Amino acid sequence: MSIAAQPKTVTLDHFTASGDELPLLRISTAGSVDDGKSTLIGRLLFDTKAILEDHLDDVKNSKVNRASRGIDLSLLTDGLRAEREQGITIDVAYRYFSTARRKFIVADTPGHEQYTRNMATGASTSDLAVILIDARKRFLEQSKRHAFISWLLGVRTLVFAINKMDLVDFSRQIFAQIREQSNTLLSLLDGVQVHFIPVSALDGDNIVTKSSRTPWYDGPPLLEILEAAQPGVDVTALPLRFPVQTVIRPDSDFRGFAGQIASGRLRVGEEVTALPGGQKSRVARIVTFDGDLDEAFAPMSVNLVLADERDIARGDMIVTASKEASQAQTVEATVVWMNEEPLVAGRSYLIHQGPRVVSARVSRILHRWDVEKLETRDTSSLSLNEIGVLEIEASEPLLFDPYRENRATGGFIVVHRISNLTLGAGLIERKSLNVSGRGPLLPEERLQLRGHSGAWVDLSQAHELIDAVERALLTEHLHVVRTEQPELRRFGLIVLTLGYHQGTPDVVVDRSDLHSAIVAIRASTILGALHVFGEREGI
């Protein structure tokens, strides 16, 4: 069976959204049972008419019907019998509703701390998180945790639904206070877009339609926000990443690499590199059942034919030649542990990055996140629902982009070699800098190893402060030296000079106080770690 010499072609319009159709939106929800999350989702489903009439009848007739007025909307969403009877939800549940223009998939996750793993799971595919807050309880540690986990997993739009406003008389002050309380947290989360809405899920205020009981709120109701939401990142604008799932070879004339484009765009003629081998080639054909395309984009599933014969197999990745993905055997990763048996250093697991599977060992646990306080702690193990930063050594190269840069290629799951269970989920932060490596140090290696960058501090106008400055910096274990060679800053040293030299100092200390001088020096020698909140606050 040979493929026709002139394959049929198709244009992108065959696949793209047309008219005023909006793209599919994946949403995750967080909030505990008592915050009214089930009621809120039930309201969304009910009001957009997704509930099938007789599911409603079931609910009306069911033995378990908690609300005193009308239908208990939360029953529309609770599924499993055991849960229904206990009135709580235990796992990630997927719900579907649509408006005339847009389809939504909701990953509904429980709010309790013990279900961090479910939250992370739901957030991993979501573009937007709806976080419920009980207006009577304010902005709790739990809300902090929900926001942090969503952000960690890459969600860049957070919608805080302040619920049960009916129980606080729709108080504008209370709403404003809650917004206030969230400020500190939100300032630490990079790149996040935030909305606050006062709602009553039970009565329907500001869920689908604007409420007359919140005249002071001039924002849109929840559904309108959902309809208008854009994912925070345009995945088609990222570099091309195409993990190969399988090779399709119906006969000896056709060899196609099948997969789902993880990020970026693909064009016929484009130069690509196959990793980990590094072989280069050009895209000859982009094949689909409907016809050959000239170009394709994430998240399309296609069959790629290259201009040259290349030995590429499942687990390899085809990337744009102009910006290749990283390869490393030792990486630092943030890991959410999802199993009852704790993680300890030294254990060996399988790491799955989509179709790529490598054997790996946890060589070190660098620290654990205290999610409520957003601080790091030392630990020798990671328990169920804990989040930590680990160093992982793999037997073969991992192919990745840092998760922060690309959600589609920075994630991995940890699988037990014998039980086959998924034990945890990881987000690769960076290639681990190998201390026992050889050759000249790279600037970023120095940065990593010293913990700070170098700086030239000019004390020519404040001679008398030099002792105090040296003492203060040394006390913080910074690498400081007194010398008239400012160029030593290249080697990561903080150089304190008294004389006059050519060039631009990083900090000029004038006759102001010691404290400001130290603050200025610290600011210019900022630590390499990107997301260590506590330290950032201290600078």
Add this chain to the structure above:
Amino acid sequence: MMSQSFVLSHLRALEAESIHILRETASQFCNPVLLYSIGKDSSVLVHLARKAFYPGKFPFPLLHIDTTYEYPEMIEFRDRFTNEIGAELRVYTNQDAINAGANPYNLGTAKCCHLLRTSALVAGLREGNYDAAIGGGRRDEEKSRAKERVFSFRDRAGRWEPRNQRPELWNFYNGAVNPGESIRVFPLSNWTEIDVWRYIELENIPVVPLYFAKPREVIVRGQTLIPLQSNVKLLSGEQPEMICCRMRTLGCTPCSGAIRSEAGTTRSIIEEIISFRRSERENRLIDHDQEGSMELKKREGYF
């Protein structure tokens, strides 16, 4: 604001996801099979499978669990369609139960379904030594399916336990199993009933004619219309009538009902569903057996 030209329509987004899942299944398992129920969801699944492996053929057989009470139109459609696309069709029947005279009138629907569908399915899968069974289940079908995974783990006895499932992040599916264990794969997990019909319309996918309304000879039983087939027993006082109707879901002849409808085309079916929100399974009497009945069936190994 993203350029409209690099955004998939929601049906194409669902399609791309399903193709990805089918390719993962073929790649991760030694002996996958597609459970073909001849219904609309199965028809969409087979269409997606053809797309996923093009220009090759999909690398797994179709397995139909035949209760012998299927509508003749379904069997005819099955044979013709699988022949046209060149698919390998396997059929399994719980012959012992049939020989012993199993039927829903004597046994009741719960027991009959158990024998002819549930345990037949588990036995059929075991016989073929399949380590992955692809099915058309969707999460919106029933409350107990909302938490179902795309790759749903089944133990050596073919049973599902809610606490035994693996978290699914991103688009990563962990299908690793030990001998005797298997995975049920649901590529249509995120599709709704309307998505399925819209896709059938978009792609012109052939489905069993029973889905389309036309005048049919039926027995009216309460709310349900039972199309007259040779094995449907008339109860005393019943008279067949000609009513324009269609099947919302396909099951066995004695147990599936039709609904009054004029919707004779895919488009009119879609419009009808949107305005006429009745549960897909309302007319499959089995679902009303017990509250949470689908969950019980899943624990036993049926979907």
Add this chain to the structure above:
Amino acid sequence: MLQKPVQTANEIIARALESSKNPCFTCSFQAEDVANLDLIRKQHPNITVLFLETGYHFASLIAYRDRLVREWNLKIVNLEAKQTVAAQEAEFGKLYETDPTRCCSLRKVEPLMRGIASHDLWFTGLRREQSPTRANLQPFETHLFPDGRTLAKVSPLYDWTASEVFAYLSENKIPVISLYSEGYTSIGCEPCTTKPTAGEHTRSGRWGGRKLECGLHTVSIKEN
């Protein structure tokens, strides 16, 4: 159709033999092993052929082996488990039913590791298509023994499809074992080989590449 795959396989074999004085080839006498053997013996006629004589093989497989050994003048070594089948069954019962992994370990893995230990290169008939865990198989890999020693492991047919294997045998008029025509798609020990499904409306025509059974053939071999 076969020109390129055969050329690639021959290049791999040649390259492997350059650095080896004492290569071996583990042969189960299934189709791809026979095709592989044919290609290897053309460059190294005296290759040591290792056969895992588990004691549970189909009689027709043993007969086929003997025939090929005669016709091709093969230097064959039959690797046996420490216990005879009778002794093993007396001690453990029918392990292939109760604990097949252990049975494989005793009757295949252990003798295999013993058998290859004295060689400096190990040819195998592994192909990517055979198993999900082999999807990323490389033609040259390194086998790591528990004591830290390494052995080069070479799979010349790593990228061949099943149809290419059968086409090669057909073109070169090499007979295949009769069990294939009975509907078996993979041939291991008799108790563990899946019998073809009988009686249904099975249409003929093989599908894709997934023809060989996995699980029993996964020997934990470290790569690289």
